[in-house]
Amino acid sequence: MNAQQPDWPDPDLLRAVTGRLGAAPPLVFAEECDRLRERLAGVARGEALLLQGGDCAETFAGVTADAVRGKLRTLLQMAVVLSHASGLPVVKVGRMAGQFAKPRSSPVERRGALTLPSYRGDAVNGQEFTEAARRPDPRRLERMYEASVATLNLLRAHVGGGFADLRQVAEWNEEFVAGSPSAGRYARRAREVSRALAFVRASGADQRTLRTAEFFVSHEGLLLDYERALTRTDERTGRLYATSGHLLWVGERTRQPDGAHIDFLSGVHNPVAVKLGPGTEPDTVLRYLDRLDPARTPGRLTFVVRAGAERVRDVLPVLVEKALAEGARVGWVCDPMHGNTVTAPSGHKTRAFEAILDEVRGFVEVHRALGSHPGGVHVELTGEDVTECTGGGSPVRAEDLPLRYTTACDPRLNHGQSLDLAFRLAELYARAGDGARERPVPERPALI
Structure with missing residues (x-):
């Protein structure tokens, strides 16, 4: 079952493109993927948190030094706050350098009398509502590869060149707090x-x-032609790795246990994740475990729950209990974005900050009640001052949405809202005796 794959109009061109990608250098290396598995094993054992975030859908035009730096800065700031509050190291993972494709609920989009293929991300076609732009073009897979190379180069330069200096990150947070309407709430932290x-x-x-x-x-x-072309055999071990990214996940629309996407992930040695929506059956969780993590190895599999604020407290307990009963050591992460999407009167898709926060609050409450570990969050965010989600410390109102609504697909938290969320999460994750506990030791240095 090859769900959500483009209807490429030129099979010969597709074969030529994937052939060139198959001969291209890997974007990431097996050793790096193994290191992430080790870090995620800490999340599964309750010894670390995962912070995963970035654009809903990256665009080729959005691969600029300022945009990449803004997302990295936001995630670094959030990570410092969460690490301090929880007393745990934070594993930082960007939705970056590969998030150029999106699944869609309908293969076509209708505007008036005109029906065209849906926009599936810059990796497949263009956003403009014209026949030429919406025609799937496999040459875009090479542009995705090139854009990912550029993004990774920028990230490697920044994290190894002083941009991630912890003192500087702390100063950024102090500047944010000083200008926030919630300064009184966040200043002590x-x-x-x-x-x-x-x-x-x-x-x-x-x-x-x-x-x-x-x-x-x-x-x-998502795009199996691209992922298969960038799969490489590690000479050290003979294992297969998807070298398009350190971690790949399967989304709500492609997570069929007998589908092609789960089958692909079962064959690579990267850490992998599965999004679990509110309709997930407990027995399906067991099927994912058997397909993707038969050895029950901590760090291999992460479940990202996207139930919605109104349902997370009902949906999550049965899934966690089922996995615990099987002795599974997986990471449990909250995606508080996708289950809380609504349409504003202006027609813009949006998400309310309070709903996002409430889903995370419910996620943490459930895990604490069960004695399991609330392993972290997976959020769609940007370092820019967009107006796509409502609420936050400097609240975006529904009437503000058209001002700076620039996402290629779903609404993202802006820089300020992301930091608001981090400080609020810090309150949830803070342990008893917050002021007196030992602080976490900074991570050892490492490049991507």
Whole structure:
């Protein structure tokens, strides 16, 4: 079952493109994927948190130094706040360098009397509502590869070149708090982060450790022609790796246990994830475990739950209990975005900040009641000042949505809303005796 695959009009051109991609250098390396598996094993064991975020759909035009830097900065700021509050290291994974394709609920879009193929992301066709733009073009797969190379180059340069310096990140957070209407609520946490980092520096910690960060990339493994072309055999072990990204996930529309996407992920050694919507049956979770993680190895499989704020407290417990009963050691992560999408009177798709926060709150409550680990969050965000989701500390109103609504698909949290969410999550994750506990040691240095 090859769900959500484009109807490529020229099979010969597709074969030529995938042939060239098959001979191209890998985007990521097996050793990096193995390192992420080790980090995600910590999430599965309750020893770390996962922060995964980025654009709903990347665009070729959006691959600029400012845009990449803005998303990275936002995730670094969020990670410092969450790590300080929880006392745990935060595994940072971007929805970047590959998130150029999107599944769609309908293969076609109608406007008036005209019916054209739906926009499936820049990897497949164009956003303009014309016959030429909407025709699937396999040459775009090569443009996706090139855009991913550019993004990875920028990320590697930033995380290894001082941009991720923890002191600088703490200063960014203090600047955010100073200008936030919620300053009173967040100020103490921001000051504590800065004091903790000052102590670490004064204690003689390796300065390079404080100036660099681990950062990984991920995307939905949607376009199987692209993923198969970039699959490589690791010479060390003989194992297959999807070298298009460190972590690939299967979405709600392609997660059929007997489908082609699950089959593909079952054959690669990367860490993988599956999105679980509100209709997920507990027995289906067991099928994913058997297909994707038969050895029950921590770090191999992450379940990303997207139930919606109104249903998460009912849906999540039975899924977690089923997995626990099987002895599975998987990571449990909350996607509070997709289950809370609504249409505003203006016709814009949007998400309310309070609904997003409430789903995460319910996610944490369920895990604490069950004695399991709420492993982190997976959010759609940008470092730009967009007006796509409503609410937040500097609230975006419904009437503001048309002002800066630039997403290629679904609405994203802007920079301020993302940091609002991080500080609110910090309150949820803070342990008892918050002010006196030992602070986390900064991560060891590593490039992507």
